[in-house]
Amino acid sequence: MKQKPIHPALEPYLEGKVLLVNKPLHWTSFDAVRKIRGFSRITKIGHAGTLDPLASGLLIICTGKFTKKINEYMGMEKEYTGSITLGASTPTYDLESEPENQQDISHITEEMIHAATAQFTGPIMQVPPSHSAIKKDGKPVYLAARKGIDVELEPRPITIYSFEITRIELPVVHFKVVCSTGTYIRSLANDYGKALGVGGYLSSLCRTRIGNFSLEYALSVDAIGAEIQHLKNSYIPPAGGYTDAV
Template identity: 35%
Template sequence: MTSGILNVLKPCGMTSHDVVGFLRRTLQTKKIGHGGTLDPDAAGVLPVFIGTATRLLEYAVEGRKNYRAELKFGIKTDTGDDSGTIIASSEVRVVTEAEIQETLQKFIGEQKQIPPMYSAIKKDGQKLYQLARQGIEVEREARSITIDALELLHKTGTSLILDIVCSKGTYVRTLLEDIAAELGMCGTMSFLLRKQVGDFYLSEAKTLEEIAAAPYAYLLPAEAAVQDLQELVLTDKQALRITQGVKTTVRGISNGTYRLKTITGDFLGIGSAESELVKAEKILKQFQADAEMI
C-alpha cells in the first residue's frame, strides 16, 4: 500500500477535504488525511498523509505555523473574511506605524482566543460552520494559543500585510479582527497564505497538477513529519522487543520522545523513554527478526 506524505500547495477555492478527495482518486487509496485545515479561500501548505503515515498526523498538527495575511479595515463580516456578509462597519482612521507596532506587541505570547462560528470545531456532534449557516450562534470555549511573531510587512491607508508565526489552534481571521478592534476599527481578513506547517514549507510544496502528473515523485517518507524529534538507533534485539510492545531498557537514555531507527536506518515509528525504559508510542513498521534472534 502507498504510504508517505505529500506537501501540497492548496489552491484558493478548494476545501482541504476537496484536496484529500482529489488525492484519493489520484493515488487510488482511501487512507488519507491532512495536517491542519485551511479555509477554502486560503492557499498554501497542506501536508497530506497517506497510508500508515496517517498515524503521525498528530505530530504535523502540533507544529508551528507561519502565515502571510492581509487585514482590511472598515468592515467586519460573519465569516471573518471578505467572502462573508458584512455585519458591522467603521470609519477607517489614520494610524501610524508606531501605533501599529505597539498594538502588535500586545498580541505576542500566550493568550486565550474564542474560535469563530465559521470553523470546523464540533459542538454536540455538529460543526460550528453548519450551525452558523443556519443562523445559529452557540457559546464557544476560549482556547489557549501562542503568537510567536507578528511582523508588519506593508501598510496602506486601509490595510496591513502581516507575517504571523503561531501555535496550532490559532484562527488568523479572529486574530486580525482583534488587532483591528485594538486599533479602534472593524477589520476582516482579505488574504491568507500558509507558508509553513512544522517542517513543511511553501518553497517545497507541489501543486495538484504537478502531483497528478507524477503521483509518486513527490511522496516524502513518513519520518519527514517528525524530524524535530531526537533519533534513537536501536539494536536488532531492542527493535524487535519494542515493536512487539515490550518495554525495553536502553542504558543512558534521557527521558523524552524519540524517532526509532534500526542500525540500517529504517524508520520504525515513535517511542518514549522514561527512567531508561523505552516503550512504543506509534509503530509504523514491525521489525523483522532473522532466524538467529528467534
C-alpha cells in the same frame, strides 16, 4: 474501506508518503485529498490540518502508514502570511461574508498599527470564530451561526510566537504570523481590528510553513498527479510479472 489493488509502481504510497501540496484558493482541503486519491487509488490518505477554501498554501497530505503521523504534524507550529482589511468587520471574520459596520480609519497611524500587535504576541486566550467546524453539543457551530443563532465559544489558550506587520497599504495591512496549533488567523484579524477600534477582517491568507516543512518545496495537485502518472508509465514489470496498468 478496503484497499483495492493498485499499480505496483505506487507501492511506496501504500508504505507511506508525506506529500507537500500547494493548495489553491477556493479548494477545500478535502478537495486536494480526493484528487490525489483519484490519481493514486490509495484508500488510506488524509491531510494534517485544514486550510479554509479562502486560504492557499501548504497542506500536508499523508498516505498509507504515514497517516499515523498526522496528529504529529498537526501539532507543529505554523507560519502564515496574509492581509487584514481595516475599517469594517464580517460575521465570518473573512471574505466568506460581506463586510459591514464600516468605520473611519483616517486617524489610524503606522505607529498604532505596529503597536497593536504587541497584545497578540505570546501566550494568549483566543475565542474561535462562530463560523467554524468546532463542535458544540455534537454539531459544528457554523451550522447554528449560518442560521443566525448566537453561539458562545469559550476562549482557548494559544501562542503567537511572532506577529509582524510587513507592509501597510491602508485600509489593507499585510502581516506574517508564526503561531501554535489551534490558532485561528480569522479570529486574530477580527481581534486586531477591535484593538485598533475600527474593526478588521482577514482578506487573504497563505500558509507558508508547518514545522520544518516549507511551502517552497510544495507541489501543485496537478504536478503530483503528473508525477504519479510518470511512475506508472516508467514502470518495468519483472519477467512474467505484472502487465496491466491499474
